Amino acid sequence: MKFFGIRRLAMVATAIGLLAAGLAASDVLAARGGLAVTPGILEHVARPGAVGGLKISNTTGGPMTVRLAVRPWAQARSGAVAPNPRRTLGKVRPSRRSFALRAGASRTLRLSLARRPARGSAYGAIEVTGTPRRGGKNVRVAYRLISSLRLYPAPRAQRYRARPGRLFEHGSTRRGALFLAVKNAGNTIDPIGGRFRISGHGHTLRGDIAEQAILPGATVNLRLTRLRGSLPRGRYRVGVALTQAGHRVGGLRRGIRLR
Amino acid sequence: MSVAPRARWASLVLLAALLASACAVARAEGLPPLGGTVPSTLELSLGEPSPFRRTGSTPAGNVYAATVRAEVTATDAPTWLSVLGGASLARPFRSWSEPVTHRAARVRLRAVASSAGELRRRNELFLVTLTAGGP
Numbered sequence: 372m373k374f375f376g377i378r379r380l381a382m383v384a385t386a387i388g389l390l391a392a393g394l395a396a397s398d399v400l401a402a403r404g405g406l407a408v409t410p411g412i413l414e415h416v417a418r419p420g421a422v423g424g425l426k427i428s429n430t431t432g433g434p435m436t437v438r439l440a441v442r443p444w445a446q447a448r449s450g451a452v453a454p455n456p457r458r459t460l461g462k463v464r465p466s467r468r469s470f471a472l473r474a475g476a477s478r479t480l481r482l483s484l485a486r487r488p489a490r491g492s493a494y495g496a497i498e499v500t501g502t503p504r505r506g507g508k509n510v511r512v513a514y515r516l517i518s519s520l521r522l523y524p525a526p527r528a529q530r531y532r533a534r535p536g537r538l539f540e541h542g543s544t545r546r547g548a549l550f551l552a553v554k555n556a557g558n559t560i561d562p563i564g565g566r567f568r569i570s571g572h573g574h575t576l577r578g579d580i581a582e583q584a585i586l587p588g589a590t591v592n593l594r595l596t597r598l599r600g601s602l603p604r605g606r607y608r609v610g611v612a613l614t615q616a617g618h619r620v621g622g623l624r625r626g627i628r629l630r
Numbered sequence: 631m632s633v634a635p636r637a638r639w640a641s642l643v644l645l646a647a648l649l650a651s652a653c654a655v656a657r658a659e660g661l662p663p664l665g666g667t668v669p670s671t672l673e674l675s676l677g678e679p680s681p682f683r684r685t686g687s688t689p690a691g692n693v694y695a696a697t698v699r700a701e702v703t704a705t706d707a708p709t710w711l712s713v714l715g716g717a718s719l720a721r722p723f724r725s726w727s728e729p730v731t732h733r734a735a736r737v738r739l740r741a742v743a744s745s746a747g748e749l750r751r752r753n754e755l756f757l758v759t760l761t762a763g764g765p
Contacts, residue, residue: 405675411706411762412670430675444765452765494765500757509750510679510696510739515714516672517761519706560765586765 404430406437406501406514413482417492417522421483422463425518427499428477435501438469439480441520442496446589448552454496454517462486463495463520472501484522490558490587491524524558532556533563533613533621536590544629545600550592551611551623555585561616567595571607580611604629673703674760679739682749688742693717694749696739698758705729706763715756716741722761 407428415422429435441463442454466481484493501514524530536552553563564582568575578596585591595611606628613621677699686693700711707729710722717740724735739756743749 405673405701407671407673407703409672410670411672411704430673446765453761496761496765502755509682509753510698511753511755512676512679512698512739513755513757514674514676515757515759516674517759518672519763519765521765584765 404432406430406435406499406516408497408499408516408518410518412519412521413497414521414523416525417484417488418525419484419486421481422520422522424479424481425465425497425499426477426479427472427501429472429474429501431503432474434471434473434504435514436469436504437472437478438500438502439465439467440498440500441465441482442498444494444496444586446586446591448590448592450583450585450591452586454498460493460495460520462488463493463522482520488522491528491530492558492587493520493522494560494586495520495522521560529559530557531559531561531615531618531620533585533615535611535613535621535623538609538611538623538625538627540598540627540629542598544598544602544604547598549595549598549609549627549629551580551595552590553585553593553613553621554590555587557615557620558587559616560584560586563593563613563615563620565611565613565622567612568610569596569602569607570610572603572605574602576602580613598629602629670705671703672706672709672760672762674758675701676737676758682739682741682746684746691742691744694741694743694746698737698739700735700737700758702726702733702735702760703731704760704762708764709760709762711735711737712759712761713737713739713756714759715739716754718756 407430409426413423413425427437441460443458443460444452445455446452462485464483464485472478497518497520499516534554534556536554538551541548541550555563562582562584565580567580568577576596580593580595583591583593606626609627610624611622612619679698680696682694682696684692685695708725708727709730710725712722737758741749741754
């Protein structure tokens, strides 16, 4: 009986130990801190002059070298976006591009727009890289925070336009999808969506196109519908109406052979 | 048997519960009060990376992997984590479609080298990237 009591005692002690260790571990990470940027999305009208500030805080226990770059986004046909590492948005200038930030310190940088963008708007990524001065023994990790810069066109200068491009089938009618390449020919990033209608061989398929934010000037393949055997192989008529922010921005009527 | 061991058992359970609640209260005291507006923020915290371990090989050399704990706070969704550097793919490996506060994630760092010694000499830099909001 005494032995049984000791075992219980050991189990309880282990549970308490694990609980305390878990709490301590989470506190260690919180105490280590990191790099913070405020705001996460910087929005302003695209007008030459100051467009806002960015507060960068080093909440770690050591000094950091901070670098800042404003880059244009690169958007893939899938819609995925990433900052273009080879280019910078030259017309947006930060007050400092590189500086040292000691432990627990913050610094606010001002961003200014040198001239009005050609499209009337500019969308970019603010890339803040913080490299700790004291590196690890054989693994060095640095912080890279990417926040968004949205310089919107003035209310009267907004242009909503979409240009439909290639209509194509990916896969087959049994297991595939129908895509339409759409170019944002306007100057806003309001998502582009719409409706479609596919008809032929006694079948009609209608539906909504999921909205997708497309950068001005970029082209993204919008998926009209999945094909799961609902339409037999053959030739069909496809009608598409594209909308953006409640505006009808483009459309098409085209034939396609589904395989 | 009976009363003494049971009393000891009950007191231990009570002690554990008190300890846990005291820890929770202590942690909660460090947090800001509930309610109000939160400024748009993006924050990334990183723990100490684990040492590299060999996990396989490719024609280019041995593959080494290490992990680092990350904690993410982001008020603007969607948010995604990715790693740049070494043999780590730049594509996002973790994403959140809603705002997150102190959300934990494990970041895997990959490097290809002929030996552990070469890896140490290279002292490779990995950029743990947190992207918020998209365009």
